[in-house]
Amino acid sequence: xxxxxxxxxxxxxxxxxxxxxxxxxxxxxxxxxxxxxxxxxxxxxxxxxxxxxxxxxxxxxxxxxxxxxxxxxxxxxxxxxxxxxxxxxxxxxxxxxxxxxxxxxxxxxxxxxxxxxxxxxxxxxxxxxxxxxxxxxxxxxxxxxxxxxxxxxxxxxxxxxxxxxxxxxxxxxxxxxxxxxxxxxxxxxxxxxxxxxxxxxxxxxxxxxxxxxxxxxxxxxxxxxxxxxxxxxxxxxxxxxxxxxxxxxxxxxxxxxxxxxxxxxxxxxxxxxxxxxxxxxxxxxxxxxxxxxxxxxxxxxxxxxxxxxxxxxxxxxxxxxxxxxxxxxxxxxxxxxxxxxxxxxxxxxxxxxxxxxxxxxxxxxxxxxxxxxxxxxxxxxxxxxxxxxxxxxxxxxxxxxxxxxxxxxxxxxxxxxxxxxxxxxxxxxxxxxxxxxxxxxxxxxxxxxxxxxxxxxxxxx
Numbered sequence: 374x375x376x377x378x379x380x381x382x383x384x385x386x387x388x389x390x391x392x393x394x395x396x397x398x399x400x401x402x403x404x405x406x407x408x409x410x411x412x413x414x415x416x417x418x419x420x421x422x423x424x425x426x427x428x429x430x431x432x433x434x435x436x437x438x439x440x441x442x443x444x445x446x447x448x449x450x451x452x453x454x455x456x457x458x459x460x461x462x463x464x465x466x467x468x469x470x471x472x473x474x475x476x477x478x479x480x481x482x483x484x485x486x487x488x489x490x491x492x493x494x495x496x497x498x499x500x501x502x503x504x505x506x507x508x509x510x511x512x513x514x515x516x517x518x519x520x521x522x523x524x525x526x527x528x529x530x531x532x533x534x535x536x537x538x539x540x541x542x543x544x545x546x547x548x549x550x551x552x553x554x555x556x557x558x559x560x561x562x563x564x565x566x567x568x569x570x571x572x573x574x575x576x577x578x579x580x581x582x583x584x585x586x587x588x589x590x591x592x593x594x595x596x597x598x599x600x601x602x603x604x605x606x607x608x609x610x611x612x613x614x615x616x617x618x619x620x621x622x623x624x625x626x627x628x629x630x631x632x633x634x635x636x637x638x639x640x641x642x643x644x645x646x647x648x649x650x651x652x653x654x655x656x657x658x659x660x661x662x663x664x665x666x667x668x669x670x671x672x673x674x675x676x677x678x679x680x681x682x683x684x685x686x687x688x689x690x691x692x693x694x695x696x697x698x699x700x701x702x703x704x705x706x707x708x709x710x711x712x713x714x715x716x717x718x719x720x721x722x723x724x725x726x727x728x729x730x731x732x733x734x735x736x737x738x739x740x741x742x743x744x745x746x747x748x749x750x751x752x753x754x755x756x757x758x759x760x761x762x763x764x765x766x767x768x769x770x771x772x773x774x775x776x777x778x779x780x781x782x783x784x785x786x787x788x789x790x791x792x793x794x795x796x797x798x799x800x801x802x803x804x805x806x807x808x809x810x811x812x813x814x815x816x817x818x819x820x821x822x823x824x825x826x827x828x829x830x831x832x833x834x
Contacts, residue, residue, distance in 0.1 A: 428577075428580065430577070430581070431553075431573075431577060432553075433549050433550075433552075433553045433570050433573055433574035433577070434545045434546050434547070434549045434550035434553060434574070435543065435545055436570060437546050437549065437567050437570050438544075439513060439515070439535045439544040439546075444518075444519050445515050445516050445517065445518060445519065445566070446515070446516040446519065446520065446521055447513055447514070447515045447516075448465055448466070448469055448475075448513065448514055449511060449512065449513050450463035450464060450465055450475070450512050450513070450514055451463065451464045451512065452464070452506055452507075452512070453474055454640040454641070454643065455499070455502065455503045455506075455640060456488060456640050456641045457484060457486070457487045457488050457495070457498070457499045457502075458484030458485070458487065458495065458498025458499045458501065458502050458551065458556060458557065459478060459479040459482060459483060459484040459498070459502070459551070459557065460476070460477065460478055460479070460488075460529065460641070461477050461502065461506065461534070462474055462475070462476050462477070462640075462641075463475050463477055463512070463514060469521070475514070475521070475530055475532075476528060476529040476530065476641075477514060477529065477530055477531075477532045477534065478524045478529040478530065478531050478532070479531075479532065479533075479534060479547070479548050479551070480517055480531045480532060480533055480548055480561075480565055481548050481549075481552070481559070481560060481561060481562045481565055481567070481568070481571045482548055482551055482552055482557035482558065482559065482560050482562065482571070483557060483558050483559075483560040484498035484499075484502075484551060484556060484557045484558075485498055485556075485558075485585065487499045487603070488603055488605065488606075488639070488641065489602070489603060489605065489606040490600070490601065490602055490606060491594070491601040491602060491603060492594075492601075493585065493590075493591040493594045494555075494556060494584050494585045494591050494593075494594070495594075496591075496593045496594070497556060497584065497591065497593055498551065498556040498557065501551065501554065501556055502547065502551070505536055505538075505545075505547055505550070506534075506536055506547070508538060508539055509536035509537055509538060509539070510537050510538070510539050511536070511537040511544075512534065512535070512536045512537075513534075513535040513536075513544065514532040514533065514534055514535070515532060515533040515534075515535060516530075516531075516532060516533075517531060517532075517533070517565050517566055526730050526731065528730045529730075533546060533548055533567070534546070534547040534548060535547070546567065546570075548567075548571070549567065549570055549571055549574050550574075552571055552574040552575045552578060553574035553575075553577055553578055553583075554578065554583055554584060555578035555579075555581075555582075555583025555584030555585050555586045555587065556583075556584050556585065557585075558585070559571070559572070559575055562575060595620060595671075595700040596700060597620070597673070597699075597700025597701050598618060598700075598701070599618040599619055599620035599673050599700070599701065600614065600617055600618065600619050600620065601620050601621075602614070602619050602620065602621050603621055603622075603637065603639075604621050604622075604623050604635075604636070604637040604639075604646040604647075604648055605637070605639045605642075605646050607619060607621060607646075607648065607676060607685075608646045608647075608648070608685075608741065608743070609729070609732070611676065611678075611685045614676050615676060615677065615678060616675065616676070616677070617675070617676055618673065618674070618675055618689075619673070619674065619675070619676050619687065620671060620672065620673045620700075621637070621671070621672055622637065622669065622670070622671050622672070622706065623635035623636055623637040623648065623669070623670065623672060624636055624637065624667075624668070624669045624670075624710040624712070625650075625664055625665065625666050625667065625668050625669075625670060626647075626666065626712035626713075626745075626746050626812075627666065627712070627746065627812055627825055628664075628665075628666055629787070629825050631651070631652050631653070632649055632650065632651050632652065632686075633649075633650050633652065633664055633666070634647060634648070634649060634650070634744050634745075634746070634812050635647065635648050635650055635670075635672065635744075636648075636712070636713060636744070636745040636746060638713070641730070642727060642729065642741075644715070644727070644738075644741060644742055644745075645713045645715060645742060645745040645746070646741065646742070646745060647742060647743055647744030647745030647746070647812070647813065648685065648686065648687060648744050649679070649682070649684060649685070649686040649687070649744050650664070650672060650674065650686065650687045650688070650690070651679075651686050651687070651688040652664060652690060653688055653689070653690070655689065655690060655691050656690055656691070656692060656703075658694070659692060659694060660690070660691070660692030660694075660703065662705075663692065663703050663704065663705045664690075664703065665708075667708055667709055667710050667711070668705050668706075668707070668708045668710065669705070669706040669707045669708070669710050670703055670704060670705055670706060671703060671704040671706060672687060672690065672703055673690065673691075673700075673701055673702065673703055674687040674688055674689045674690045674703075675687065675688055675689040682815075683815050683816060683817065683818065684743060684744065684814075684815055690703050691703070712746040713745060713746050713747075714746045714747060714748040714810055715742075715745070715746070715747045715748065716747075716748050716749075716750075717747045717748065717749055718749070718777070718778075718780075719749060719752065719775075719776075719777035719778065719780040719781075719782045720777075720778065720780045721738055722738060722739050722747070722749070722782065722813070722820070722822075723739065723780050723781070723782060723820065724780070725737070725738030725739070726738065727741055737820075739813060739815075739820040740815075740820075742813045743813050743814065743815060744812060744813060744814070745812070745813055746810070746811070746812055746813075747810075747811065747812075747813055747822070748808070748809070748810050749777070749782070749808065749809050749811075749822065750777075750808045751777055751806060751808065751833075752773075752775035752776070752777050752782060752784070752806065752807050752808070752809060753775060753776050753777065753804075753805075753806050754773050754774070754775050754802045754803055754804060754805050754806075754807060755774050755775065755776055755804075756773075756774045756803070757771055757772070757773055757774070757799030757800070757802060757803050758771070758772045758774075758799070759771055759772075759796075759798075759799050760772075767788065768788065769788045769789070769790075769796040769797075770785065770786055770787060770788050771784075771785075771786040771789070771797070771799050771802070772784070772785055772786075773785075773786070773802055773807075775807075782821075782822065783819065783820075783821040783822070784809060784811070784821060784822050784823075784824055785814065785816065785821050785822070785823050785824065786824045786829075786830075787823075787824065787825050787826065789826075789827050797827065801832075802830065802832065805832050805833065806832075806833040807830050807831060807832050807833065808830075808831040808833070809822060809824055809829055809830055809831070810824075810828075810829045811823050811824045811825070811829050812825070
């Protein structure tokens with residue numbers, strides 16, 4: 374009887390196990406049991422398994438190939454001048470451009486500004502372009518068709534820029550590389566021979582949140598209440614910024630009784646822009662040291678028209694010792710920078726004109742270089758006038774009326790003293806030929822050159 378009972382019990386257990394394997398159950402969201410839709414219940418997916426694999430980063434700048442046999446024009450070049458992230462001036466044969474220089478504007482993109490109003494990532498784009506081309510063993514520019522095509526302004530030519538890095542044999546497309554690194558925005562990116570790749574590179578930069586698409590602050594941009602500009606922009610459009618707080622970089626070149634002169638080179642126009650900076654009484658100690666001659670500085674102040682001097686100046690500078698990184702502070706960038714002292718002929722200074730892209734009319738050369746330093750040779754002093762008003766702070770200053778190759782140039786000196794303390798008389802320079810180092814200036818609407826010390830005048834033997 375026991376044997377029969379045990380046999381029946383075993384048979385019952387086998388039947389129950391078979392039933393469980395046939396209809397396994399899983400838990401529903403409401404906690405009740407439900408019949409599985411599969412023969413074997415599957416484990417829940419892990420977080421890693423449920424996340425799509427990241428897209429593979431592609432080097433689009435290397436995916437396109439420079440085809441030297443295509444119908445487009447191509448020319449191996451060297452760099453004359455770096456302007457900004459998407460503009461470079463190249464040396465070319467005279468068969469390409471009569472003056473031997475092609476002013477190139479990169480096709481398919483716009484990099485943020487760094488020559489006028491300074492924008493976020495503008496400096497980064499400029500540095501990127503410079504770094505790639507400075508370290509290239511070869512640079513080739515390519516047109517988009519069978520001709521060199523000018524941009525809408527007519528001054529620059531639209532090109533693709535290819536460069537071969539050191540140690541490599543394959544050319545890379547710099548236009549596309551700027552896009553894929555998030556250092557440029559689209560500009561007719563799809564309307565050209567490499568349009569599909571341009572758009573793919575741009576899409577990848579956006580997806581990977583590179584640079585201007587990152588949503589992060591540019592570490593090289595100052596996020597203060599001042600307008601980040603270049604000295605060129607301030608000089609060309611001073612009235613637009615009158616009374617505004619502006620910030621720009623420049624080299625301190627001269628110091629004269631609490632006023633300093635600063636200047637900054639503009640590669641596109643190949644000249645120096647200058648500005649007068651009034652130190653006033655808001656600076657002391659380290660702040661004044663920052664504004665020493667030879668320092669390259671970031672200047673933050675208010676732009677004003679100085680009626681007495683007939684020119685523009687920046688004033689209201691400040692330096693917070695306990696907050697050296699404050700974006701409202703002046704800041705020293707480097708030291709040991711010499712003044713330009715640009716060799717300038719009298720004719721260029723007095724009669725020269727400069728065409729500027731985007732400007733309706735040519736500018737007087739002298740107006741552009743106001744407050745920058747220059748060097749002029751072989752001036753013959755025809756007459757001299759001394760300021761004889763003893764109540765004037767300029768008592769004893771000299772005005773030298775000179776001529777060079779038939780062109781008249783006016784010089785204005787500071788108050789010079791001889792070793793015995795007496796004033797330097799005008800006859801010291803009268804009817805002499807001199808070389809001068811000074812600052813471009815203006816007085817009563819007429820251009821002149823300011824000579825701040827006696828060392829600024831070298832009399833010919």
